[in-house]
Amino acid sequence: MLRALDIRDMLIIDRLELTFQPGLNALTGETGAGKSILLDSLGFVLGWRGRAELVRQGAAQGEVVAEFELPEGHPAHAVLAEAGLPGGEELILRRVNTAEGRKTAWVNDRRCSGEVLRALSETLIELHGQHDDRGLLNPRGHRAMLDSYAGAGDQLVAVRSAWGQMSTARKALAATVAALETMRAEEEFLRHSVAELDQLDPQPGEDADLDARRRMMQGAERIRDDVARAFALLGGDGAEGAMADAVRWLEGVSDNAGGQLEQPIAALGRALIELGEAQDGVNTCLQALDFNPAELEQTEERLFAIRALARKHDVAPDDLSSFAQTLRDRLSKLDAGDADLSDKRASVDAAQATYDNAAAALSIMRHSAAKALDSAVMAELAPLKMERALFRSEITPSDPGPEGTDAVAFTVATNPGAPSGPLNKIASGGELSRFLLALKVCLTGDDSARTMIFDEIDRGVGGATADAVGRRLAALAQGGQVLVVTHSPQVAARAAHHWRVKKQVTGDQTLSTVIPLADLDRVDEIARMVAGDTITDEARAAARALLDA
Template sequence: MLRSLSIRDVVLIERLDLTFQPGLCVLTGETGAGKSILLDALGLALGERAEAGLVRHGAAQATVAAAFDVDGGHPAEALLAEQGIEDGGGQLILRRIVGADGRSRAFVNDQPVSVSLLRQIGDACVEIHGQFDNQRLMHTATHRALLDAYGGLAAEGATAAGAHRAWRAAVEAFERAEADLAQARREEEFLRHAVDEMEALAPQPGEEAALAERRAVMMHAEKLIEAMNQATADLSAGAGVEAALRGAARALERVADKAEGRLDAALAALDRAAVEAAEAVVLLHRASADMDLDPRNLEKVEERLFALRTLSRKHGVDVDRLPAVLDGLKAKLGDIEDGGGRVRRLEAEATAARAAYVAAAGALREKRLAAAARLDKAMAGELGPLKFGSARFGTRIDALEEGAWGEHGSDAVAFEVATNPGTPPGPLNKISSGGEMSRFMLALKAVLAQADPVPTIVFDEVDANVGGAVADAVGERLARLAVRFQVLVVTHSPQVAARGAHHWRVSKKIDGAATVTRVEALSAGERKEEIARMLAGARVTDEARAAADSLLAGGGAA
């Protein structure tokens, strides 16, 4: 919900800080006092279009900051996470600065952002009716989701979305296989040659490394044998290293019993050294015997190694991947020889997946039709008391062309209205006056309260050109809506004002040579006086005060 609004140098407002509470918040004041300036300022913070005319005369820039309390799962949090913007710990601050030249900058939690992102986040926090042209509920793009939420169709929607994803995956698999088969048929001769060539070579995983290692050894075989022979000769010179080590050990063993254990470690080391020396000689003889000095064998190793590498370059893969390439080539030939059997199987799977999606989308459509009937009936009950007795609200559900089907089903949903008897229904923006539009949106919001997640709603002049029972009906619906949402309403109706849980008065004062707009939070006594002024006009009478008392006591109904 909107927690506070700070305004600096916007039109007639030099400095203003407002704190808001939950429930129904009303703003009243005489015409021209500056109520629209407050909404203009809030619109700036929400990402609306900035104009140089909003900057107070003589000021370098205008600044507006709106602070919101957001709970876990608020739609704005997902937008923040997507953009890497730091979480404000349950608080969201939207700030806009507009220069005297009309240029503006936007910030979210003190981090610079684009105005379009500011508007996205603002749309998730506040919905304004009657003042701006981009009212969210008027856009048909939102109607399908609102109807689904109203009808509680999350499970049916998820089923349709899953079926659509499965269908698209099956179609893509079929189309890839079909394209691969067509390509394989065009390249059949090459495929057969490539398979024959690769099968003749029969590459094995890990073979390149083994051949390269063997080639390296064979290329240096003479030097290796020379070194091994020299090492063997050195180890065997005279009686040999092993014999010398054994002789040393025997000399120590003769006196070991007199050394009190001091020679035990040396004897053990000599024994190990003698064993290792003997083993080294054996291993050198074995390695020397294993050496291949035949140049023909080296030639064969090199020929195979180079053949494998040539083949890998030809197919554009590492040598170790050649067996997998061979398997793929064989699979393509298998498809050709199978006469396209795999493609036909995938086509059948795609057809079955389409049928499953059509069934899921059809079930979703039936649920939507039922939900639309309930919504239309509920709207009829709301429109009568709001002086729309002759208006007809209807939810239109049209079947989309197959190319437009998607995860949300195969329907286009639009809310329509016919304001006069005998006229066909049309888009919501057929309602011409702003006041009528606000009252109509109030009715729609009252019905969709459980389905629409935006936590703060602003109504501007929702009671325009109505009074008496209609104004009271407007106030009653606003109060009912304020149980679930934070509702801010700019009103000239005493019946609506009396319903408010919090009341501010907007006034215009001359301060020296300047005219300024002020906003005051009203006490109980000041509130009664303001409602009496709204009832009586310029001269407040005792009768008007008594009527104000009656309105406040009756919650708006006189």
């Protein structure tokens, strides 16, 4: 609910403070008094696009502050949270426009963009009038209005969920198809590479082993003779024999040496053991150096084959085994691709069927609600002296989407047999106002959180029709807040709160002000609206009759 509006130095307003109330609030005044300026100022603080030059002549800047009351659960809370702005039960919007045209906005004392203001305004204010392109005249919102009237919230959730699942399934199918196409493009390479790797079957660490074996075989001829000569010198005809003879000679005389040979004999025994180990090692080396020349060729061939494959696939030789497994896995996926593709297509078909069923159920709800809404609007048009007019909610097929497969547009025909068309294309000013009012009365309930503003919606009507307009505006205001800018005494008389917009000329300066009216003042203002500038007793009596009706 809009609680207060503070305007400074905007157009012909120097300073104006207004406090609004729940229920129906009427703004009246002579033509040109400045009623539209109030709406321009409110639209400015809400971020709406309007007049380019708003700052009062001679002022450095203009400023508008709007204060709103936000009950728990109001949709503005979600907008504030998404924008990272402070919330609470009170929302204060402030916007400044300098004489040079620079605009700056604050929400609860935090700087914000015009985009955020406009997002908030969608949840705060609903403007209806003959130039309303944000509310009922905008066909883009008609489907949502019909859905709200139908109470189709749960079915909409089902359709959106089904659409999301279908989109996910389609993306998964597309990804599978793309992956299979990529793999099929390299199928020949995969099969050839896997066969080549499987035939060679390289093992981790094999490259180093083969390289060491190759090096040893390459140097075997050069070192084998030296190793053999060393082995001969260590044997029985060499060091081993000499040491054995020495031990035998020393043991033969040790008894007569008074124990002095025991340690040397023991040391020679240990040396014989170490010598035997050396002989074994050298012998093992000799056996290793005994190789078939063909073995060197085979070793080199395998080593070069492993390294060639590693270069071909740009991997380390020790990684060839794991790389081969990777290729095998890709080949397995390719071989299993048809089955996977079939599963993905089945998922898409199932998701499509779920979406089609949900969208069809929603469409049935919309067609049923459209008939009910058409009947309700037609019933409202009769008291508004438009009983011959026709209102129709047209539902036509549209491209499938998260909101279903229907396009919705509200159309009218002002007379039987006349062609139907969009509200703002067919109806005249007065007819359009009454169409909008009848439609809004039928759709009320979905926008109870917003303040509704009707800008001269009673233009072109009078008498009983204007009274019917006033009664419907008063009904709309119950439990909420409605602001109406009106020239109709019948409408003004139905207001719970009444302000008069007045223009004053002081010296060479023209200023507009807004005056709250008490009961006696209301009588005079409504009498003025009935009779004109000269207020007669008869006009006052008529005004009292309207207020008491």
